[in-house]
Amino acid sequence: AQSVAQPEDQVNVAEGNPLTVKCTYSVSGNPYLFWYVQYPNRGLQFLLKYITGDNLVKGSYGFEAEFNKSQTSFHLKKPSALVSDSALYFCAYSSGSARQLTFGSGTQLTVLP
Amino acid sequence: GAVVSQHPSRVICKSGTSVKIECRSLDFQATTMFWYRQFPKQSLMLMATSNEGSKATYEQGVEKDKFLINHASLTLSTLTVTSAHPEDSSFYICSAPGGAHATGELFFGEGSRLTVL
Numbered sequence: 001a002q003s004v005a006q007p008e009d010q011v012n013v014a015e016g017n018p019l020t021v022k023c024t025y026s027v028s029g030n031p032y033l034f035w036y037v038q039y040p041n042r043g044l045q046f047l048l049k050y051i052t053g054d055n056l057v058k059g060s061y062g063f064e065a066e067f068n069k070s071q072t073s074f075h076l077k078k079p080s081a082l083v084s085d086s087a088l089y090f091c092a093y094s095s096g097s098a099r100q101l102t103f104g105s106g107t108q109l110t111v112l113p
Numbered sequence: 114g115a116v117v118s119q120h121p122s123r124v125i126c127k128s129g130t131s132v133k134i135e136c137r138s139l140d141f142q143a144t145t146m147f148w149y150r151q152f153p154k155q156s157l158m159l160m161a162t163s164n165e166g167s168k169a170t171y172e173q174g175v176e177k178d179k180f181l182i183n184h185a186s187l188t189l190s191t192l193t194v195t196s197a198h199p200e201d202s203s204f205y206i207c208s209a210p211g212g213a214h215a216t217g218e219l220f221f222g223e224g225s226r227l228t229v230l
Contacts, residue, residue: 034218043119043206043221044157090156100147101208101219103156 002027004074004091006104013081014112021076021107023065023091032094033074034101035065037087044090050074061085081111116140117209119222126197127230134192134225136163136207142187143209147219148180151204160205163190197229 004025013019025031032051036044048059055067065076076089088108092101116139126132136146144165149157161182162170169182179201181193194201204226208219 036221041204041224041226043117043223044208044219045221046218049218100159100162102159105156106154108154 002093002095002102004033004093004102004104006089006091006107008107009105010108010110012110012112015083016080019078019081019085019109019111021089021091021109023074023076023104025072025074025091025093027093027095033065033067034092034094035059035063035074035076036090036092036103038090038106039087047076047089083111083113085109086111117207117220117222119207119225121225122223123226123228125228125230128198129196131193131195132197132227134194134205134207134227136190136192136209136222138188138209138220141209141211143190144187146184146190146207146209148182148190148192149206149208151206151224153204157206160192163207165190194227197227199229202227202229 006023034049035047038044047063048057050057050067058064063078065074067074088106090106091104118137118139120135124132146163148160150160151157159172160175163182163184165184171177184190204224206224208221211218211220
């Protein structure tokens with residue numbers, strides 16, 4: 001079955017340090033991969049997406065993600081974390097023409113001051 | 114960017130009553146909208162796909178008669194939780210695609226927190 005997996009429920013990082021939120025995928029064909037962020041009691045905000053082309057995708061708020069086909073990964077990264085980055089992060093894929101997104105289980109990121 | 118508005122943001126109701134949640138695309142037309150349900154500290158689960166001018170497509174395990182979806186116009190979809198019970202308490206989020214292709218991002222409403230007493 002096609003899916004994305006986020007192996008870490010919780011990630012803690014000190015402010016100013018680099019952060020990584022992991023995502024692996026099991027999607028046939030060419031995957032369309034996305035990262036979204038959710039703040040408490042809010043909807044989701046789009047961060048970035050990989051469709052095709054450069055494996056390194058740059059997105060909103062200084063985030064980037066690298067599509068790694070050999071490792072089937074799409075980890076979200078940021079060089080220097082901010083306390084305000086603390087939120088719930090979701091990796092997702094789009095299944096071709098269906099357009100709806102299927103989400104990973106989410107990773108709670110906490111950036112400590 | 115595109116904006117999706119969801120109303121109400123919070124609703125508390127008594128068991129047995131029905132609650133309607135509206136999802137509007139404010140500056141674009143959406144022939145399709147998606148309704149998700151999210152339990153605390155969990156992921157979003159797709160409930161149904163709302164199609165303008167036709168019946169909604171429900172995911173397996175979602176009761177059609179419990180969660181009524183109507184997509185009456187190109188900018189409005191509604192989710193009605195009928196005869197609500199405490200187990201229906203959840204965070205409901207709608208979304209609409211920003212383009213006609215699967216590569217287009219989804220725009221999400223702010224969510225509606227339903228509490229059934």
